[in-house]
Amino acid sequence: MYNKGTATRTHIINTANNLFYHQGFNQTSFTDIAQSAGIPKGNFYHYFKTKEEILEDVIQQRIKNIENQLNNIEELNLQPADRIRFFISALKNNKNGFAQYGCPVGSIITELGKTQLALKTKSKMILELIQNWLSSQFQQSGKHKTTANTLSRHIMVRIQGAIVIAHAYEDKSCFTEEINQLLEWIDKEASNAE
Amino acid sequence: MYNKGTATRTHIINTANNLFYHQGFNQTSFTDIAQSAGIPKGNFYHYFKTKEEILEDVIQQRIKNIENQLNNIEELNLQPADRIRFFISALKNNKNGFAQYGCPVGSIITELGKTQLALKTKSKMILELIQNWLSSQFQQSGKHKTTANTLSRHIMVRIQGAIVIAHAYEDKSCFTEEINQLLEWIDKEASNAE
């Protein structure tokens, strides 16, 4: 059953998602979102009372997308260590966006982390989702829990760092090279018995 | 000879520097800076015509500070590889600020990199200054230029990544641990002959 209201709402969330990524949260106004979505401002408030509400829905949508992506990887019949490699290699598909706009998650956390802690905490859940999944793969490959947590955090650090530097230098090849180094590091760590 | 005008100007730059770090550039208004500095807004415009101008001076001041810091390290009579270790270890003194506000340089580049490219390019000079110094140390320790550039960039990646994650998780120990891992990595790389 087609539900116009839900479709409009989803349309707003998708529009806001892109604008938050490309312009930042605070630099994106209601007017920006309404205009990009092709919806008059008045109607807009029928769906969302505040910009915070939109961000919360944007985060929920991103979480769903990443969960789907991770579930798809799980269905590929790979070994846990290869799932990790697959996930990280797939990031290279986003290299253009990373070099131009930074990480959709990392950049918004950096922005909100200064003065909007409640919203930042919610955004942080996306990072935790990914790190927990990585840690789970390491544990399935035989690592102890504490080791798996350290390794997965280290991967997060290097991914975020590679994106920050690629964005700063507007150089996507720098992201690719750092990710390839990271993949080599994983090969070494994965073969370490424990 | 005491020059009131210059002192006021410096006072404004220092105030703005802190506010840009703690609140972000776009989230810091003229009123914020004027109030924090204890200067009426009207007088304020006597010193700076636009917020962009203030940022440019803030960046220049940060560059001078870092140049001083690097020069001090050079005077310590250390081997090049030890200068690198010294610089990176010293970052641990800032761990509280990193966990609470992120990297003063990285976070502003991430913010400005989305829609204010001219200002971002100027901020980026701070990163380049540090990376060039690191690369120079590697070259002095016998590495080839291209190798030195890759190694220094990798250090920048891991520092920025460690700060982003420490900031996201509001966990300074996470920064310290990643920096310690980085120092171990440097020990290994420095001993590699070339």
Add this chain to the structure above:
DNA sequence: GTCTATACCTTGATAGAC
């Protein structure tokens, strides 16, 4: 559910008296 009009506030920026 859709849209227009508008109220109210904060922002960057200026004019001009002292």
Add this chain to the structure above:
DNA sequence: GTCTATCAAGGTATAGAC
């Protein structure tokens, strides 16, 4: 060099007709 008063633009948010 210092300060008050003020402006125009743009922001969030609402009221209410359709």
